[in-house]
Amino acid sequence: MRIGQGFDVHAFGAGDYVMLGGVRVPHTHGLVAHSDGDVVIHALCDALLGALALGDIGRHFPPTDPRWKDVGSRHFLLHCAALMIEHGYALANADLTVVCERPRIGPHAQAMRENLAADMGCAVGDVSVKATTTEQLGFTGRGEGIAAFAVVLLERRRPAIAVEPADPPALRELVARVEPDA
Numbered sequence: 001m002r003i004g005q006g007f008d009v010h011a012f013g014a015g016d017y018v019m020l021g022g023v024r025v026p027h028t029h030g031l032v033a034h035s036d037g038d039v040v041i042h043a044l045c046d047a048l049l050g051a052l053a054l055g056d057i058g059r060h061f062p063p064t065d066p067r068w069k070d071v072g073s074r075h076f077l078l079h080c081a082a083l084m085i086e087h088g089y090a091l092a093n094a095d096l097t098v099v100c101e102r103p104r105i106g107p108h109a110q111a112m113r114e115n116l117a118a119d120m121g122c123a124v125g126d127v128s129v130k131a132t133t134t135e136q137l138g139f140t141g142r143g144e145g146i147a148a149f150a151v152v153l154l155e156r157r158r159p160a161i162a163v164e165p166a167d168p169p170a171l172r173e174l175v176a177r178v179e180p181d182a
Ligand SMILES: Nc1ccn([C@@H]2O[C@H](COP(=O)(O)O)[C@@H](O)[C@H]2O)c(=O)n1
Pocket: 099, 100, 101, 102, 103, 104, 105, 106, 107, 130, 131, 132, 133, 134, 135
């Protein structure tokens, strides 16, 4: 078994929605980022990479690389899930906490869980999405941005297989064809 944790922050900027867990959530602001700014997925990617001791999201997708400009973060998650499979691990469970005053996360948590589970090739019941405010304290409390924490546990459930870096549809096909309980 391997454990990993991840943390990310993005500041609010211009816009009228935020991407969180692959869900487009209407809001009074957007998130400033090189990619789509999905702070939930970035924290989850870092937790997966941390569990595998493979560095961090910026090592795999440098924020200076124009290829990742405005890219949807589910691409990054599929890549990390493929690395997990390549190294012979499956997700036991993931537990995520989103920290912000607004937007409210509760109404969107189930849709986020479904997206994240689909991208990691696991059951929705293995992915938890929680939220909290910081009681108006600190940068999240002042409404300056969103923070997210992720913890994952990986189980060695299958032999390692070779995975070539690939486009999102190919990564999705790879994740889908590996049964969660295989
Ligand atoms: N952005 C958020 C923040 C919180 N929630 C939900 O509200 C509950 C109470 O939050 P406190 O910070 O006052 O403890 C929390 O447990 C979440 O269920 C939310 O949906 N979105």
